[in-house]
Amino acid sequence: MGERKGTNKYYPPDYDPKAGGLNKFLGTHALRERARKIHLGIIIVRFEMPYNIWCEGCNNHIGMGVRYNAEKTKIGMYYTTPLYQFKMKCHLCDNHIVIKTDPGNLEYVIVSGARRQENRWDPTQNEQIVPETKETQKRMFDDSMFKLEHGSEDKSSYESAKPRLIQLFNRNESNWSDDYSANQRLRQIFRKQNYDVKQAVSQDNVLLKKSSLDIPLLAETEEDKKMASLLSLKLKPSKDITENTESLRRKIISTSSLPTSNFSIAKEIKAVKFLSSCTTKKDLGIVKRSHCASTPPETSKKPKLSNSLVGDYGSDSESD
């Protein structure tokens, strides 16, 4: 052991006290080979694995308490406490495991090269049944009063858990008492899923054939649809001001200038039909004049119009 060599008291015959201590005289460090990387700020120590880990190089389990020669370096400070980092080679492969101290949480933290096996939970918290500790077992053996109290505690915890247990039992019973129909239901669900999958695959194949592609397609999501619709909207040219005014003009032309209160399209069509039918009549001039003045059909039943016109328009407006 290197450490011990530093403390031996053998002074060789050629030792000169002017050189200083024995180590200085021999040109060695007190820690010998453990200090061979001291110029890099590294000393080699024996490091014991603080918990169970899995090596990331060989995926082997390394148990708590396995010891390694680790390179110890100081990497910083936590208030006045130094932070140390330990680097060691896995004994089963060439992977290096790096672990550092975490004085804030009184813990060791894996920096790289391994995964921690998580068993830090409190088993009583998720209502697991925890075996009694040695201490409790001993006390139950010695202390009959403690044993009695412990027994009554167990009974009360059983009583409190009973309704939930019954509920769970009943639920299981109702699900699995008729295993034939349960199986049938399950197979029905599977059949539908199978059908859906086959349908999707055939649709994908059609799509791939259409676009001459040979790539795996992912399932369509709602977001994809949204994005696609947004893209298609973007591609549409937006209407500019001239187009807007043109469409507004067309709208104004297509709508009637007559008052909307006593105007109907049916009435207008009838009037136009009538007018076109009587273009050959001798009272064409009157009709044309009344039409061009764009007077409403109701106002044209004035005494100055001919009788036939008045009768026709009048009967129409009266029927309304």
Ligand SMILES: [Zn+2]
């Ligand atoms: Zn390994």
